[in-house]
Amino acid sequence: MTGTRRGDRRPAEGSPVARVCVDVPLPHLDRPFDYLVPDTLDADARPGVRVKVRFAGQLVDGWLLERVAESAHPKLAYLEKVVSPVPVLAPEVAELARAVADRYAGSLADVLRLAVPPRHARVEKDVTATDPAGAGATPPTATDPTPVDPRGWRDYPAGPAFLRALTAGRAARAVWSALPGEDWADRYADAVAATVAGGRGAVVVVADARDLDRLDAALTAVLGPGRHACLSAAAGPARRYRAFLAARRGDVPVVIGTRAAMFAPVERLGLVAVWDDGDDLHAEPRAPYPHARDVLLTRAQLAGVAALVGGYARTAEAQLLVETGWAREVVADRATVRARMPAIAPTGDDPHLARDPGAASARLPSLAWTTARDALRADLPVLVQVPRRGYLPSVACADCRAPARCPHCAGPLGLPSAEGAPACRWCGRVAAAYACPECGGRRLRASVTGARRTAEELGRAFPGVPVRTSGREEVLATVPAGAGLVIATPGAEPVAEGGYGAVLLLDSWALLTRADLRAGEEALRRWLAAAALARPGSAGGRVVVVADGALAPVQALLRWDSAWFATRELAERRELGFPPAVRMASVTGVADAVADLLAGAALPDGAEVLGPVPADEGRERMLVRVPRARAAALAGALHAAAGQRSARKAADPVRLQIDPLSLF
Secondary structure (H helix, E strand, O other), X not given: OEXXXXXXXXXXXXXXXXEEEEOOOOHHXXXXXXXXXXXXXXXXXXXXXXXXXXXXXXEEEEEEEEXXXXXXXXXXXXXXXXXXXXXXOOHHHHHHHHHHHHHOOXXXXXXXXXXXXXXXXXXXXXXXXXXXXXOOOOOOOOOOOOOOOXXXXXXXXXXXXXXXXXXXXXOOEEEEEOOOOOOXXXXXXXXXXXXXXXXXXXXXXXXXXXXXXXXXXXXXXXHOOOOEEEEOHHXXXXXXXXXXXXXXXXXXXXXXXXXXXXXXXXXXXXEEEEEOOOOHHHEOOOOOOOEHHHHXXXXXXXXXXXXXXXXXXXXXXXXHHHHOOOOEEEOOOHHHHHHHOOEEEEOOOHHHHHHOHHHHOOOOOHHHHHHHHHHHHOOOEEEEEOOOOOOEOEEEEOOOOOEOEOOOOOOEXXXXXXXXXXXXXXXXXXXXXXXXXXXXXXOEEEEEOOHHHHHHHHHHHOOOOOEEEEOOOOOOOEEOOOOEEEEEOOOOOOEEOOOEOEEEEOOHHHHHOOOOOOHHHHHHHHHHHHHOXXXXXXXXXXXXXXXXOOOHHHHHHHHOOHHHHHHHHHXXXXXXXXXXXXXXXXXXXXXXXXXXXXXXXXXXXOOEEEEEEEOOOOOEEEEEEEEHHHHHHHHHHHHHHHHHHHHOOOOOOOEEEEOOOOOO
């Protein structure tokens, strides 16, 4: 696949010019470059293949975007090599990548690096050996579609109509609020099966590997084995590339995965879907930092296909889709919600405080303790959600209450176990001889209690009851029925056979008092995800949240009404001028670099520059806010300004993020 000697090369006949995206992530080079295709590479140099070209005197990687007859440049260099004749970049994905780069003020090369996994030569050789022509499987057709049984969606009045629209190939767009106890993976499998029955494919993105395993099992049961591919970075290079090639060749009509799957190539795409779009794992940590939900919605808009955004909770972004009419909500009526939800009670309202005055300060008020005791006596499992992992992740002086800090780096000290010595959570140094610099005291007390310490305390409170923990070290997928305590951090709650008899939501202050725009929304999302695992109230399921019942997130939990909270949250953000009601860009770097970029940016009319606010590592952050109608102009202006800085080789980098999850 390499060319002949340079002096012997001749241009290919017919469309001899290749337009190439070079893999050089500099903003001022974010455009295609023209190269001549030598006649020796004519057959292999197809749109979508990986190539190598000479660029600035070096041999660099690139993607061949298209072949054209002429170029505006009089003198062109030749392609040096076609790395592989397999066209890994689908035209639809290339168009999507360009739109995502423009949306997030990024470069096409950065997005393509996210969209196309690294090549695995052995896997590619194995796949092409079984199908040398590269034809893949015959894509499904829409002849005589078989209707999908809408039984699981009948609790939602608009659910069956949504499935019928998917089977008919219409671009139905839904925001789905799942009921308590709902098996969301089965409902997504129904939606995918309806799409496949209409002769189309689907892409579904979930937050983590545990959700992916649940959806994988549900789809296998509905579609049968070998009808979908799982695309996840955690699968390893070989398995990920094999799944990617299966989708690219049309061997499977469905791709599911974590955020790595948001760009998955699927033949005859009919549905894009995301579950639990509020999970921060959907946000890509690499430039240009796209969010899986927004990528999929952009894809639905470009391709004119159906979209499904679902979760137990609803984000402000999903609520905006409903209020603008871009999507319709799929929700159950209130009678069904009340029948399915567990009995939920707060510990901070007046009646409970009157019976238990210490509930305002107690970590495990009497209501929570008696609820757990009653469930265990009924031989039912109890779930305890604790926001912090570890044993005592934060400690303070027992005498003066000053936070305990590392003498070397000033990081927070924590206790790894009951017998362990305090250690720094930043540098890892052990402070066995710690003495408080304020008062000289050597005794320590807990400032924050972690999941392992909670498990230890509850194990003593309920002797003889098995205690399991689920968190960072080990995440449990399921637990058996019967009496038992499960202490889990948010997102690591296992499913109990038959549902939990009680769910205790502890340390609510740790979620509600975070200095974050989304603190209330995130707290409600985590509470609903845990409470959804409880039995219905009619079957003895109870949920206790250690919080004041007057707080808006707690009110939404008590009524199981995330749509109400999302409407309220969106209205507040409109009033205050925060995303998603507006488009906001974050510009982070050293002060001089940030000022330099903003000075060179032709910001659109009406742009507000806010800040600076301190960022990590001695940097600062400036925020630029514009109405949503000027979002494209803002992204273009910032990208052009970044290009000017990279063209003159400015020393200090600047990080650009559009609508970041964290603004402060």
